[in-house]
Amino acid sequence: MSLARAIETGDLTALPSRRDEDWRWTDLRGLLRTLPPAAPAKLERIVVNPGETRVVDLCFRVAAGYSQVTRGDIQVADGGHLALTEDYDGEGVSDTELTISLGANSRLERIVKTHSSDDAVCVSRAEVTLGAGAVLRQTVLTSGARRQRIETRVTHPGAGASVRLDGLYLLADKRHADITTAVTHAGVGGTTDQLIKGVVRDQARGVFQGRIVVSPGADQTEARMGHHALVLSDRAEVDGKPELEIYADDVVCAHGNTVGALDEDALFYARQRGIPEYEARAMLTEAFVGEVIDRIEHDDAREAARAWVAGQLGRAS
Amino acid sequence: MKPMLSIKNLHVSVAGKPILDGLTLDIPAGEVHAVMGPNGAGKSTLSYALAGRPGYEVTAGSATLDGVDLLALEPDERASKGVFLSFQYPTEIPGVPALTFIRTALNAQHKARGEAEISAPDFLRLVRAKAAALKMDFDMLKRPLNVGFSGGEKKRMEILQMAMLPPHLAILDETDSGLDIDALRIVSEGVNAMRGPERSMLVITHYQRLLDYIRPDRVHVLAMGRIVASGGPELAHALEAEGYDKYAQEAA
Numbered sequence: 001m002s003l004a005r006a007i008e009t010g011d012l013t014a015l016p017s018r019r020d021e022d023w024r025w026t027d028l029r030g031l032l033r034t035l036p037p038a039a040p041a042k043l044e045r046i047v048v049n050p051g052e053t054r055v056v057d058l059c060f061r062v063a064a065g066y067s068q069v070t071r072g073d074i075q076v077a078d079g080g081h082l083a084l085t086e087d088y089d090g091e092g093v094s095d096t097e098l099t100i101s102l103g104a105n106s107r108l109e110r111i112v113k114t115h116s117s118d119d120a121v122c123v124s125r126a127e128v129t130l131g132a133g134a135v136l137r138q139t140v141l142t143s144g145a146r147r148q149r150i151e152t153r154v155t156h157p158g159a160g161a162s163v164r165l166d167g168l169y170l171l172a173d174k175r176h177a178d179i180t181t182a183v184t185h186a187g188v189g190g191t192t193d194q195l196i197k198g199v200v201r202d203q204a205r206g207v208f209q210g211r212i213v214v215s216p217g218a219d220q221t222e223a224r225m226g227h228h229a230l231v232l233s234d235r236a237e238v239d240g241k242p243e244l245e246i247y248a249d250d251v252v253c254a255h256g257n258t259v260g261a262l263d264e265d266a267l268f269y270a271r272q273r274g275i276p277e278y279e280a281r282a283m284l285t286e287a288f289v290g291e292v293i294d295r296i297e298h299d300d301a302r303e304a305a306r307a308w309v310a311g312q313l314g315r316a317s
Numbered sequence: 318m319k320p321m322l323s324i325k326n327l328h329v330s331v332a333g334k335p336i337l338d339g340l341t342l343d344i345p346a347g348e349v350h351a352v353m354g355p356n357g358a359g360k361s362t363l364s365y366a367l368a369g370r371p372g373y374e375v376t377a378g379s380a381t382l383d384g385v386d387l388l389a390l391e392p393d394e395r396a397s398k399g400v401f402l403s404f405q406y407p408t409e410i411p412g413v414p415a416l417t418f419i420r421t422a423l424n425a426q427h428k429a430r431g432e433a434e435i436s437a438p439d440f441l442r443l444v445r446a447k448a449a450a451l452k453m454d455f456d457m458l459k460r461p462l463n464v465g466f467s468g469g470e471k472k473r474m475e476i477l478q479m480a481m482l483p484p485h486l487a488i489l490d491e492t493d494s495g496l497d498i499d500a501l502r503i504v505s506e507g508v509n510a511m512r513g514p515e516r517s518m519l520v521i522t523h524y525q526r527l528l529d530y531i532r533p534d535r536v537h538v539l540a541m542g543r544i545v546a547s548g549g550p551e552l553a554h555a556l557e558a559e560g561y562d563k564y565a566q567e568a569a
Contacts, residue, residue, distance in 0.1 A: 269404065271393040272404075273418070274393050274397050275421055283418075288411075
């Protein structure tokens with residue numbers, strides 16, 4: 001059951017619906033009564049050889065009035081290093097299914113940025129497997145779509161491998177974004193660190209579903225998950241489902257989940273100093289999300305992300 | 318001399334409960350007036366009402382600064398007209414470095430008054446000098462505003478902002494609370510350095526101690542939502558000796 005199968009077979013009953021627990025906040029079957037004609041499926045393949053460093057930008061764009069499936073196979077061999085930026089700026093219906101395999105001691109810095117139109121329906125799903133000592137650094141930056149889901153599933157071997165799965169959703173109007181992640185720690189001594197922040201206004205809806213599973217025997221796992229959202233309008237909505245399932249004894253795990261409004265005391269303090277209300281709100285909102293941006297290690301990627309945030313907040317206010 | 322701050326018959330309610338009940342007070346330009354009173358008399362309500370804090374509803378009366386009706390203005394407009402409130406409990410602003418915050422405020426006030434933006438080098442030069450005068454570590458200004466600061470550091474940060482945003486009316490709300498004797502002296506020197514013919518100050522305090530350092534021209538007693546007594550600096554000493562009991566009873 002997936003959007004890709006529905007596009008490929010024309011079978012609308014293959015669409016995930018609210019009856020599927022994992023899709024209950026991102027119902028596609030109720031939304032899509034028909035599917036636009038399918039454009040030819042696309043294939044992307046990236047191979048990074050042992051010890052090689054590559055910088056790759058992928059752009060996923062499907063035109064209005066079409067649906068399209070893209071499959072991608074990304075392999076980073078032992079000791080390889082890939083800096084991958086994915087831009088999703090479609091107007092139609094799209095499903096992107098990526099398989100990402102990271103060899104031992106390899107490194108992937110993945111930035112997912114979306115600029116989908118108000119009419120777009122966009123799903124992106126990545127299945128990631130890590131070798132021993134591999135490093136995954138991921139930041140999702142999204143302004144949503146008519147309906148959108150960015151999903152990442154990680155099979156974590158422990159073994160010194162390290163995962164950061166961050167994300168930021170800045171949503172206005174009636175836009176929808178769903179960041180879903182699942183990490184399964186299968187072996188001893190792995191770390192996962194996650195910080196998701198969101199700002200929703202108007203009638204927008206943000207969804208975060210985060211699951212970290214620590215399998216039996218995956219001792220010395222360190223896992224942290226945080227999801228914090230600002231809701232700036234009465235009609236906006238945030239649905240959060242953080243889940244930690246721990247079946248090992250010797251672990252360090254923590255999670256936090258908060259949804260609230262801007263701090264009225266801070267807002268008054270800034271206004272008392274002469275900062276107009278709209279400017280004070282933008283400043284405090286930017287400060288709130290800045291923590292996610294600050295965690296991007298690569299200087300150019302971080303500044304590009306900061307510019308994206310400034311553009312989104314400027315546009316939305 | 319024409320009063321700079323003029324408050325007439327001010328009534329203020331918070332959550333429907335009357336707190337200020339016909340407060341009248343004039344502070345002429347260049348003068349420092351202290352308002353003292355027991356806990357719950359309405360001292361902080363007076364400072365918040367003048368600054369325009371949401372939730373402090375003015376139900377009657379007026380407050381003007383240099384003839385401008387303050388009560389008709391938004392909080393940021395009042396600030397640009399020269400109202401500065403040194404908070405009793407300064408707010409922490411995570412994610413915004415103090416330098417960025419102060420520069421944003423300064424430029425916003427300049428813009429509101431139709432003045433040019435201050436250049437980055439000029440700003441840094443100015444803020445370095447003012448911070449040094451308050452014996453503040455400049456690196457502290459690179460940290461998020463007030464986050465993790467001690468009580469004394471927060472109050473110095475308030476006075477630094479007052480120096481960077483030179484007001485016509487400075488309201489100091491319990492600036493002495495949480496200060497040890499050295500910090501009290503440094504903060505008071507910072508305040509005294511800003512006394513001048515074009516600036517009025519309203520010093521709100523529970524204790525006489527602060528007034529040994531910031532010497533007021535006049536002292537007023539606020540009890541039960543009104544000014545119930547006014548006098549010279551000697552009134553503060555009398556209050557220290559006798560307490561507020563008799564005013565609370567008289568006002569009732």
